[in-house]
Amino acid sequence: MAPPSPSPHPRRFGASILPVLLPFALLVLVAVSVGSWLQFTERNAHDTVHTVGSRAADRVDVEATVQSVDAAARELVLRVRVTPRGALGEEEGTAPVADLSVETSVATLNDLEFKAHERLAPKDVQVALTGGSISDYPFDTYETDVEFWALMGGKPVPVRMLFANAETLFSLSVTPPPSGQEAAVGLRLSRSGSLLVFAVFMMVVMWALAGSVLLGAWYLTTRREALVWPALSWMAATLFALAAFRNTAPGTPPIGCVLDWFAFLWAETVIALCLIAVVVTGVRTALRAAIRSGDAHTTR
Numbered sequence: 001m002a003p004p005s006p007s008p009h010p011r012r013f014g015a016s017i018l019p020v021l022l023p024f025a026l027l028v029l030v031a032v033s034v035g036s037w038l039q040f041t042e043r044n045a046h047d048t049v050h051t052v053g054s055r056a057a058d059r060v061d062v063e064a065t066v067q068s069v070d071a072a073a074r075e076l077v078l079r080v081r082v083t084p085r086g087a088l089g090e091e092e093g094t095a096p097v098a099d100l101s102v103e104t105s106v107a108t109l110n111d112l113e114f115k116a117h118e119r120l121a122p123k124d125v126q127v128a129l130t131g132g133s134i135s136d137y138p139f140d141t142y143e144t145d146v147e148f149w150a151l152m153g154g155k156p157v158p159v160r161m162l163f164a165n166a167e168t169l170f171s172l173s174v175t176p177p178p179s180g181q182e183a184a185v186g187l188r189l190s191r192s193g194s195l196l197v198f199a200v201f202m203m204v205v206m207w208a209l210a211g212s213v214l215l216g217a218w219y220l221t222t223r224r225e226a227l228v229w230p231a232l233s234w235m236a237a238t239l240f241a242l243a244a245f246r247n248t249a250p251g252t253p254p255i256g257c258v259l260d261w262f263a264f265l266w267a268e269t270v271i272a273l274c275l276i277a278v279v280v281t282g283v284r285t286a287l288r289a290a291i292r293s294g295d296a297h298t299t300r
Contacts, residue, residue, distance in 0.1 A: 105184070143189070146163070
């Protein structure tokens with residue numbers, strides 16, 4: 001009797017999964033590296049302070065920080081902190097030596113008034129935006145000008161402005177005046193890089209889900225399947241989940257923006273039509289099967 005042939009060595013699980021894990025690990029490393037670089041770049045942009053205006057020893061410093069941007073109302077909110085320097089201030093700049101009036105540009109909706117010898121507190125001012133439309137979300141851009149000049153005791157005094165951005169949903173492009181001696185900047189506002197990436201990702205996901213439903217509908221209708229309830233549940237859930245997913249877009253974009261016309265509305269239309277087609281085909285197939293079953297039963 002011949003000896004039994006040796007059994008083949010069992011395939012090791014680690015060796016089979018290694019070709020999958022290595023590319024995945026490389027993809028994760030690349031994604032984290034790119035994400036870290038983008039986050040670092042965006043953080044540096046938000047931490048940048050633009051300084052324009054006079055550098056005289058006796059001056060008024062105006063620290064203006066963008067707190068929020070309301071694209072629908074076409075305005076932004078500036079947090080303004082005024083500090084008199086040198087002979088213009090007392091108690092280390094916490095109060096002016098005389099009545100201080102800080103006037104602003106036409107785009108700013110109100111001026112600032114401070115009483116002599118009273119503690120200066122930060123104030124919020126609204127600035128109107130021009131150009132652009134929120135319906136262009138997430139590619140909408142806006143422009144405005146911010147300028148400050150000051151009067152102390154009825155006489156003009158030098159002003160230096162320190163401008164910064166604390167609004168995470170928008171990035172700012174700051175244009176200083178040609179002379180560099182005026183406390184004024186021109187602003188161009190656009191959506192931040194992280195918001196833009198997320199909005200584009202949402203559009204890609206919407207089309208991917210619509211394509212998945214379309215493939216599923218094509219398979220069911222060409223195979224003449226009856227009502228497949230798990231497939232119908234998945235399609236209906238995708239139809240309503242896509243609307244909830246759209247409402248998570250940062251910045252609360254209005255209905256009818258670029259996000260909708262580029263992806264959301266068409267994806268919803270494709271999914272709804274696929275769902276209807278699968279139901280109609282499934283009902284017709286089920287009815288035909290029932291008729292054939294009834295005919296066969298009658299002939300018997």
